[in-house]
Amino acid sequence: MASLVRESVDGDMAALRAVREGRTSVFREVYERHQASVRAYALTCTTSPALAAKLVSVAFAKLGERVASPHPLDRGRHAGCVRLQLLESTRLAAVADALRHPHAFSSEFMAWIASGSVWPMHDDGQLQVAYEGLTPLEQCLLWHTLVERDDLAAVAGVTGLTGRVLRARLATADRGLRRSRMELYLARVDGEECVKVLGDGGGLPYGDPGPEVAAHLAVCPRCRALYEDLVRLDARAARHLPSRLLGWWPAEEYQRNKETTAGTAPRQRPVRDAPVPRPAGAGRRRHRDTGSVGKAVTWLRGTRHRTTVFVAVSVTVATALTGTLAMRWMDSSEPAACGPGGQNPDVTASSETGPPLSLSARLRVNADEYTSHEGTAESKSGYRHARTLADGDRLRYDRVDFGQQGDGRLVTRVSNGRESGARLELRIDCLDSEPWATITVPADGEQEDVTAEVQALQGRHTVFITAVCDTREACGDLHWFGTVAH
Structure with a gap:
């Protein structure tokens, strides 16, 4: 009768320590506490309920692997927060599976991967x-x-x-x-x-x-x-x-999925009859799919040192996926052409070329990642990626990706401003268009992040940055620019 009494432990960390000590039945308590939320997160990645269930299974198996390892449970990434560990494992598994089943994942998730999963x-x-x-x-x-x-x-x-x-x-x-x-x-x-x-x-x-x-x-x-x-x-x-x-966090969809799945009780295991003795020489026993908890407990009872090959394969698959989808995304998304009366963005005053890959505005674009420039120079203040600009100097950045949703705030890091009313004018796709944003370089000489409200952009565009100063002397350094949501 003692084996039929369900063990209960207060708190996730205490439960995982109990599992590590051999009380593996406690793992089900952790599973029931988090499975609905993990499934809700998985459903923000994939449109397939079956694939979402698989992602949940992988996440709990990874948690079982962590418990089975000799490493302390209260150290490492997201130590102490089991929910965060499970969500991260779900995202990693989703990125890996998207290579094999790209049509089973949401377009938003695939676009995030194509942008570099950043x-x-x-x-x-x-x-x-x-x-x-x-x-x-x-x-x-x-x-x-x-x-x-x-x-x-x-x-x-x-x-x-x-x-x-x-x-x-x-x-x-x-x-x-x-x-x-x-x-x-x-x-x-x-x-x-x-x-x-x-x-x-x-x-x-x-x-x-x-x-x-x-x-x-x-x-x-x-x-x-x-x-x-x-x-x-x-x-x-x-x-x-x-x-x-x-990284991947569609907050509203996640909360909606949580509310939908919160009232759904986890599937109970069916009651099985006593096993029938196997005749001699019947061969190997078939593997039985016991679901998320069963797989994790099986892992805990099996070999304890399996992480090296698993991590190596996961990293290889994720890297290949990111590169392949990023190239497809670039091939299918070209910069917008200039409007009536605009200058063709393919014509610049410099023949220098920068990196051929797209740049992510949400990640941030370093000043020295330009496609071409006019008159700028390396910063003499020791900043690695900064460029110094004087009046009329210009930087051009091709294939800047602003994402599918677009952000309404521009953040620009500048420094070494002078008492000259220096400002940076950003234009999109056309040199003679109205400025998309104007950034005033602080005159105190300090490094500062300057924000500006802008019209949200989607997709890839060419960005021109022009310095406007009251003197031909250097009037400030540009470090990077990027966009963020409100």
Whole structure:
């Protein structure tokens, strides 16, 4: 009768440790806790329910492999957050399977793969650094409350914390994220007054600023931007962290799928009759497909050192897939031609040619990745990818991919501005068109990320960047440009 009593362990990490100690039946508890969400994520990648079920199975088998390995469970990527580990495994398996069954995956997912399976690295990188500086438990709490929007009962099941202890740890995680975000800002800011005023606290980052801090925020735009960031940090984390950590993240579709599958109970195993003794010499026993949990438990009970070949094959397949689909995508998506009266984008003042592959605006385009240029020079300030521009200097970038949805905000990193009213004008496809965006280079000489609201673009385009200055002397450095969502 003891074997019929279901084991129960509070929290994911405690359950995985129990599995590692030999109590493999506990793995089903982890499966039932996460399978609906993992399936919801798989269905954002593929249009085939059967293939989504396979992706779920692979994700849990990978989790079983992790538990069976000798490595500590509380270290490594996404340590402490089983949901994140499972979602990442699902995405990796989907990328690999898309090579064999491209028509079974959504067009949006295939477009993401074709663009290089990348995500915007310049989009709120400080938030990611602040998040990853927290403890694994704090990261897990923030993921499930801010991103997954789980209720306290579900969070208690994942973490093993309940009642006042759970609420206290949630408050600690929230304060830790805000404190870490502010400390990263203070480590980079150069103004002594900023460090002195904000470093003393004065209500930040947990509440309303005190009188001294409020007076400083009124005259310091950078610190005021930090304060506004801290005020809405919960919403920013929920929006930006998933794409920073997973890359592929269609948030609305994922939540809809979760709501649809939440009420669906996991499939129960059928009751089987007692096995009939096999006659001697009957040959090998056939492999039985036991589903996601069965495969993971089988892995746990089998050989423990299988990761090398599996990882090597996965990386090879993913690399081949990315290259093949990227080339197909480039061949089928040409830059838009100029409009009436515009200059043909194939005509430039320089015959130099840059890299033939497309550039991703969402990843960011480095200044030195130009197709051709007029009059620019390498930066003398030690910045590796920057280009120095004077009045009339121009950079041209062919095949800049703005994605299928398009983003409404341009981010440009510039530095070494002079007191000359320097600005950069960006034009799309035609040199004589109206500027798509105009970026003012700060005159304080510091490196700064300047944002501008722009008309969202889709597909590939040629981008021209022209410097406009009051003098022929060098008036600023361009480091990179790219687009982000609002």
